[in-house]
Amino acid sequence: MMLPARDYHATRIATPGKLPKGLDRWAHDALGRLRGGGRTLQRYREQAEQIVARSLQQRLLSERRLREELQQMQAHFRRRQKGYEAQLPEALALLAESAERTLGMRPYPVQVLGALAIHHGCLAEMATGEGKTLTACFPAILAAWSGRPCHVVTANDYLASRDAGIMAPLYRFAGLSAGWVGGEMEPAERRSNYARGVVYTTSKELLADFLRDRLQPGLCSDAARRQLRRLLDPRAVQNDARVMRGLDTAIIDEADSVLIDEAVTPLIISATQENRALTETSLLAQRIADSLVPGEHYRSEERYHEIRLTEAGRARLGAAAEELPGLWRGEARREELVLTALSAREFYRRGKQYVVEEGKVVIVDEFTGRLMPQRTWRQGLHQAIEAREGLALSDPSETLARLSFQRFFRFFRHLGGMTGTAREAAGEFWHIYNLPVLAVPTHKPCIREILPSRVYADRQSKWRAIADEVLECHRAGRPVLVGTRSIAASEELAAMLSGQGVPCQLLNAVRHREEAQIIAGAGQRGAVTIATNMAGRGTDIHLGRGVAELGGLHVIVSERHEAGRIDRQLIGRCSRQGEPGSARSYISMDDELLRRFAPRPARRLLARALAENRPGAAALVEKTLALAQQAAQRLAFRQRETVLQTDDWLSDALSFARSEVEG
Numbered sequence: 264m265m266l267p268a269r270d271y272h273a274t275r276i277a278t279p280g281k282l283p284k285g286l287d288r289w290a291h292d293a294l295g296r297l298r299g300g301g302r303t304l305q306r307y308r309e310q311a312e313q314i315v316a317r318s319l320q321q322r323l324l325s326e327r328r329l330r331e332e333l334q335q336m337q338a339h340f341r342r343r344q345k346g347y348e349a350q351l352p353e354a355l356a357l358l359a360e361s362a363e364r365t366l367g368m369r370p371y372p373v374q375v376l377g378a379l380a381i382h383h384g385c386l387a388e389m390a391t392g393e394g395k396t397l398t399a400c401f402p403a404i405l406a407a408w409s410g411r412p413c414h415v416v417t418a419n420d421y422l423a424s425r426d427a428g429i430m431a432p433l434y435r436f437a438g439l440s441a442g443w444v445g446g447e448m449e450p451a452e453r454r455s456n457y458a459r460g461v462v463y464t465t466s467k468e469l470l471a472d473f474l475r476d477r478l479q480p481g482l483c484s485d486a487a488r489r490q491l492r493r494l495l496d497p498r499a500v501q502n503d504a505r506v507m508r509g510l511d512t513a514i515i516d517e518a519d520s521v522l523i524d525e526a527v528t529p530l531i532i533s534a535t536q537e538n539r540a541l542t543e544t545s546l547l548a549q550r551i552a553d554s555l556v557p558g559e560h561y562r563s564e565e566r567y568h569e570i571r572l573t574e575a576g577r578a579r580l581g582a583a584a585e586e587l588p589g590l591w592r593g594e595a596r597r598e599e600l601v602l603t604a605l606s607a608r609e610f611y612r613r614g615k616q617y618v619v620e621e622g623k624v625v626i627v628d629e630f631t632g633r634l635m636p637q638r639t640w641r642q643g644l645h646q647a648i649e650a651r652e653g654l655a656l657s658d659p660s661e662t663l664a665r666l667s668f669q670r671f672f673r674f675f676r677h678l679g680g681m682t683g684t685a686r687e688a689a690g691e692f693w694h695i696y697n698l699p700v701l702a703v704p705t706h707k708p709c710i711r712e713i714l715p716s717r718v719y720a721d722r723q724s725k726w727r728a729i730a731d732e733v734l735e736c737h738r739a740g741r742p743v744l745v746g747t748r749s750i751a752a753s754e755e756l757a758a759m760l761s762g763q764g765v766p767c768q769l770l771n772a773v774r775h776r777e778e779a780q781i782i783a784g785a786g787q788r789g790a791v792t793i794a795t796n797m798a799g800r801g802t803d804i805h806l807g808r809g810v811a812e813l814g815g816l817h818v819i820v821s822e823r824h825e826a827g828r829i830d831r832q833l834i835g836r837c838s839r840q841g842e843p844g845s846a847r848s849y850i851s852m853d854d855e856l857l858r859r860f861a862p863r864p865a866r867r868l869l870a871r872a873l874a875e876n877r878p879g880a881a882a883l884v885e886k887t888l889a890l891a892q893q894a895a896q897r898l899a900f901r902q903r904e905t906v907l908q909t910d911d912w913l914s915d916a917l918s919f920a921r922s923e924v925e926g
């Protein structure tokens with residue numbers, strides 16, 4: 264019997280506390296280390312082994328009996344009577360047996376350990392390929408049994424629909440229904456999916472729906488009043504345009520991507536309005552920017568993506584403004600407009616940060632490599648890029664609601680998650696989200712071979728060497744996956760390989776329709792797959808027959824990312840669950856990471872050492888690259904912390920302003 268999902272609208276969402284400072288922060292960090300420490304891990308490990316052993320005993324239960332036991336357990340968790348948590352091991356044992364019967368997968372002890380960690384509000388670091396999808400189901404079921412909304416957050420729509428579909432039989436068996444919400448869905452479909460016990464979706468959909476729901480007219484923020492209104496006027500339920508049931512538990516897959524990489528970008532719900540004056544201004548700014556000479560009129564700082572006008576640049580701009588409309592008379596405003604146009608020219612590249620589709624600029628997500636047709640850059644940047652591309656300018660938009668992902672996820676009462684790469688950011692997870700990181704051991708020892716990196720003076724020689732290595736693997740019958748940082752680079756390599764007669768599959772934001780098919784073929788004998796970060800997370804590449812004997816999948820990292828975690832995710836596509844596999848990174852002296860984050864004199868010295876073939880030069884470049892990656896990560900962390908502090912400050916300032924008005 265399936266119990267109806269509880270109507271949760273009437274309950275308040277948790278209000279996030281402030282970030283601890285000074286001594287409080289020190290004490291808080293110590294607590295984090297304790298909660299994510301070896302003792303906790305040992306305790307969960309022992310419990311997990313007992314649970315798996317217990318589940319093996321339940322093999323003898325008839326299907327009817329197993330369902331009955333699950334129903335009783337669901338009732339315990341729904342009522343939350345005192346001591347119900349003592350039933351946790353038995354509940355997990357029943358679910359483990361159910362997973363075997365419905366999905367043909369009995370969770371390994373390390374998966375049960377991961378499930379326990381997530382249930383207790385930790386972030387389980389589980390290596391890639393260890394079966395996080397199944398692991399997440401157990402805490403999701405335990406949470407959804409309470410009748411409160413449980414959201415499983417995945418990295419993209421494809422994974423949301425895939426995971427909800429694959430795991431549906433287990434949820435049904437446990438008396439729950441599972442749904443998924445994706446970008447293309449209409450409100451009615453969204454509502455019906457959000458009404459399910461467990462909902463798979465992406466952080467963007469979840470936050471956008473949360474904000475849109477909050478914008479609905481007549482929404483009472485007070486829980487008791489809302490309940491009363493619904494009792495007095497049952498029609499209010501039908502007229503309620505909100506799609507979500509509320510927020511309670513979020514289990515976040517690829518938690519580092521969601522809670523760290525994307526955390527700083529605020530999600531903004533906006534309405535576009537025609538503004539001819541702004542359109543003309545953007546075109547004028549573009550024309551002026553085109554007349555400025557780099558080095559003479561402005562200087563650009565690539566590391567911080569910052570542009571500064573020189574005195575000559577200011578003078579030239581002032582002279583140009585004399586013949587322009589009033590808006591250009593204000594010095595600060597005209598500089599802002601031209602700096603935006605210059606940023607568009609200097610830092611934004613087609614095929615990297617964006618593509619042009621049907622006459623529109625479409626943003627490519629830097630971390631996932633996917634297109635984001637709903638997103639636009641703010642403060643005139645989108646229009647500046649359109650102007651540079653010679654496209655019709657879109658109307659600017661007015662902000663209706665905004666919230667950063669960081670702040671949003673701090674609203675949840677229960678937060679848990681998993682990822683293959685959390686260690687580097689353990690401090691940040693605890694500091695910002697109160698999530699201790701627990702490193703779960705692998706089910707089988709990992710036999711991945713990390714081959715020494717290869718270093719080249721320039722990108723042309725690097726790409727030629729990559730093509731040679733791909734050809735070598737292809738001839739030997741080994742499948743290869745090459746990860747690139749941009750769409751343009753993936754296309755370039757594909758053209759190069761095709762020129763050499765090597766058939767290859769290309770997976771990027773522009774060619775994504777056959778994603779599932781490409782991934783299904785990527786582990787077959789002789790397959791060559793070139794992919795942007797799209798293949799970096801969640802893709803499960805199965806080895807074809809005889810491929811393991813040849814050495815398994817070989818991964819080539821063609822250019823390192825600012826966050827080391829992203830490289831580790833890509834490398835994690837090979838050698839899953841104890842299979843063989845290997846990975847190699849390629850570096851060139853003009854890689855963006857080195858250009859932006861390694862000091863220029865060091866780069867010059869290294870380039871000379873490389874050109875002269877000095878022993879140890881390649882190792883030095885690799886060390887410099889590691890330092891550059893650390894510098895990039897530190898900068899990104901500081902930016903995220905600032906965003907959260909600004910968010911807190913804004914919310915304080917706004918609530919103060921409101922209470923003043925009300926008072």
Ligand SMILES: Nc1ncnc2c1ncn2[C@@H]1O[C@H](COP(=O)(O)OP(=O)(O)OP(=O)(O)O)[C@@H](O)[C@H]1O
Nearest residue numbers: 368369370371391392393394395396397683801803
């Ligand atoms: N207990 C199990 N028994 C048998 N097969 C399993 C089990 N758990 C997971 N698998 C299989 O292992 C493979 C990897 O699982 P999954 O994609 O969930 O890994 P992952 O940890 O999410 O990887 P990634 O970090 O790359 O996203 C899948 O093919 C899945 O069916």
